[in-house]
Amino acid sequence: MFKLKPLQRTLAALTLAAALPMAAQAQAKDPVKVGLVSSKSGVFAEQGGEVINAIRFAIEEANTKGGVDGRKVELSEADDESTPDAGRRMAEKLSRDGYNLLIGAVPSSVSLAIMQNLDRWDAAYFVQASKSDKITTDSCKARAIRTNHSDAMDIAMIKEWAKTIKGNTFATLGADYVWGRDSAESFKKAVEAQGKKVPLSLYVPLGTKDFSPYLAQLKAANVDAIWVAEVGRDAIAFMKQSAEFNLKTPLLTHAMLSNFMINAVGKFYEGVPGNLGYSPDLDNPRNKDFVKSFKAKFNRLPTDVEGQAYNGIQVMFEGVKLAKSVKPADVTNALRQNVTLDTIYGKVALRASDNQLVLPNYVGRVKSVDGALRQVVEQTFDTSLTPPASPLCKM
Numbered sequence: 001m002f003k004l005k006p007l008q009r010t011l012a013a014l015t016l017a018a019a020l021p022m023a024a025q026a027q028a029k030d031p032v033k034v035g036l037v038s039s040k041s042g043v044f045a046e047q048g049g050e051v052i053n054a055i056r057f058a059i060e061e062a063n064t065k066g067g068v069d070g071r072k073v074e075l076s077e078a079d080d081e082s083t084p085d086a087g088r089r090m091a092e093k094l095s096r097d098g099y100n101l102l103i104g105a106v107p108s109s110v111s112l113a114i115m116q117n118l119d120r121w122d123a124a125y126f127v128q129a130s131k132s133d134k135i136t137t138d139s140c141k142a143r144a145i146r147t148n149h150s151d152a153m154d155i156a157m158i159k160e161w162a163k164t165i166k167g168n169t170f171a172t173l174g175a176d177y178v179w180g181r182d183s184a185e186s187f188k189k190a191v192e193a194q195g196k197k198v199p200l201s202l203y204v205p206l207g208t209k210d211f212s213p214y215l216a217q218l219k220a221a222n223v224d225a226i227w228v229a230e231v232g233r234d235a236i237a238f239m240k241q242s243a244e245f246n247l248k249t250p251l252l253t254h255a256m257l258s259n260f261m262i263n264a265v266g267k268f269y270e271g272v273p274g275n276l277g278y279s280p281d282l283d284n285p286r287n288k289d290f291v292k293s294f295k296a297k298f299n300r301l302p303t304d305v306e307g308q309a310y311n312g313i314q315v316m317f318e319g320v321k322l323a324k325s326v327k328p329a330d331v332t333n334a335l336r337q338n339v340t341l342d343t344i345y346g347k348v349a350l351r352a353s354d355n356q357l358v359l360p361n362y363v364g365r366v367k368s369v370d371g372a373l374r375q376v377v378e379q380t381f382d383t384s385l386t387p388p389a390s391p392l393c394k395m
Contacts, residue, residue: 030326032073034059034313035094035123037114038104042082043206043232046260047106047305051129052077054302054309055104058317061293068317069324080105082232084113095121100328101320103312107231108132108179111144118143124319124328128312129277129305131255132178133390136354140393143332145319145350147312147357151179152390154254154275155186157361157381161275162191165252167224171200173214173238174229180204183229183254199223204234211238215245229254236264243268257375259303262366269366270373276362278307278344279377287344304375311344315357353389361385 036055039048059073067073076099080087087110091102100123105111111130118125118141127135127146131154135146170191174184181203188198200221202214218226226249230238235256242251243265253274262269280291280301290310294302302310318341320326323334336352349358360383364375 029069029071032068032071032317032320032326033099033101034073034075034316035091035097035099035102036075036077036104037080037087037091037094037102037110038077039082039106040079042080043234044082044106046232047129047258048080048082048104050260050303050305051104051106051309054306055313057294057297057306058310058313062317069321071320071326073317074099080110082107082110084109087111088113088117091123091125092117092121095123100124101316101326101331102126103128103316104309105130107177108135108182109177111135112139112178115139115141115144118328122328124316124332126312126316128309130179132182134178134182136356136393137390138392140354140395142336142355142395143328145315145332145335145355145357147315148277148308149275149359149361150356151182151186152387153356153359153361153385154183155190156385156387157275157363158187158254159190159193160381160385161363161379162194165225167196167250169197169199169223170225170227170252171202171218171221171223171249172198172227172229173202173204173218175231175234176203176205180229180231184227187227187229187252187254204230204238206231206234208234209237211241212245214238215241215247218249219245219247223249225250225252227252227254228256230256235261239265239268257364257366258305259374260305262373262375266373270368271366273363273365273378274375276304276364276375276377278302278304278311279362279364279375280307281377282345284344284346286342286346290344301374307344314343315341315350348383351389354393355395356386356389358383358386 038051078090091114103126106129108130124143133151172184174180257274319331319335323330361381363379364377367376
């Protein structure tokens with residue numbers, strides 16, 4: 001049997017003693033505690049389900065690769081019920097329980113309710129779906145980072161897109177809450193600036209099941225096209241009833257080319273154009289890796305909602321790496337140093353003046369690909385179109 005000589009035993013003991021603190025330090029690194037507050041019920045439940053799926057996937061993927069900055073990622077989930085009050089309560093509970101790196105809400109109203117309390121909860125919040133301009137203007141917060149397109153970014157792109165849209169008269173139909181109103185009013189201003197007219201603007205309460213009164217007005221307006229900014233189950237109901245109502249007026253959609261909507265409605269969606277928040281077709285190495293690993297697990301492509309959610313938590317992870325900390329203020333401060341990040345959209349900058357990730361933008365159309373309907377990118381708009389940060393944002 002092999003035996004160590006006394007000198008060898010001494011050296012081995014010293015080596016082990018020196019190594020133990022390093023191992024203990026690695027094991028003692030605080031975990032990344034993610035608080036996922038999203039819609040498991042209510043009007044945004046379909047989008048919420050996709051957000052949850054993507055966040056779980058990203059965390060599983062990270063832990064399989066050894067964690068983030070050598071830290072295990074832990075997850076706690078809560079249902080915001082698609083409402084601001086429930087979202088605020090659930091986000092507070094998650095934060096108080098230590099899961100204070102928050103992500104997941106879909107509607108802007110929920111995101112805005114969460115953002116106002118981040119300092120009090122000692123939390124940070126990553127906005128990955130909500131589009132209201134308020135998030136990065138008069139309601140901006142140093143601890144809130146937006147990783148998806150804002151309404152202003154979409155409308156700047158739409159102004160360019162609108163130059164190619166045929167017609168001189170338009171109607172708008174928007175969901176009657178912050179984002180829907182922002183969207184419809186912004187589109188109206190954009191086309192009126194080109195000398196075109198918007199004689200009819202309709203706002204529909206969330207949860208509306210019967211769109212026939214609105215469809216009757218839209219049909220009677222005899223406009224050249226209709227701008228639609230609806231959400232979740234309401235968007236599906238509108239599209240299905242538009243088909244039943246035999247609405248022939250072309251539709252222009254804002255954030256409505258989601259896979260779950262297309263799948264629920266079917267043939268009526270074919271040919272409908274709109275902006276895209278994400279596409280699995282984006283041609284860069286980071287996105288190709290994401291699509292490959294996602295498809296290997298789920299045997300399908302990621303949806304637009306899943307892509308945006310995955311991007312959001314990847315930005316959170318980058319903040320942890322840059323800060324070498326999981327403290328919310330440290331994570332957001334590290335990201336607020338005008339950093340450039342390698343994302344599924346390519347290399348993009350995070351603008352410190354309003355905490356907005358500056359992304360390229362896209363217009364697509366629903367087409368049949370390999371026998372299935374899905375959105376296909378038709379135009380890409382460079383980040384140079386992104387409006388400057390608003391002076392209303394003061395951090």
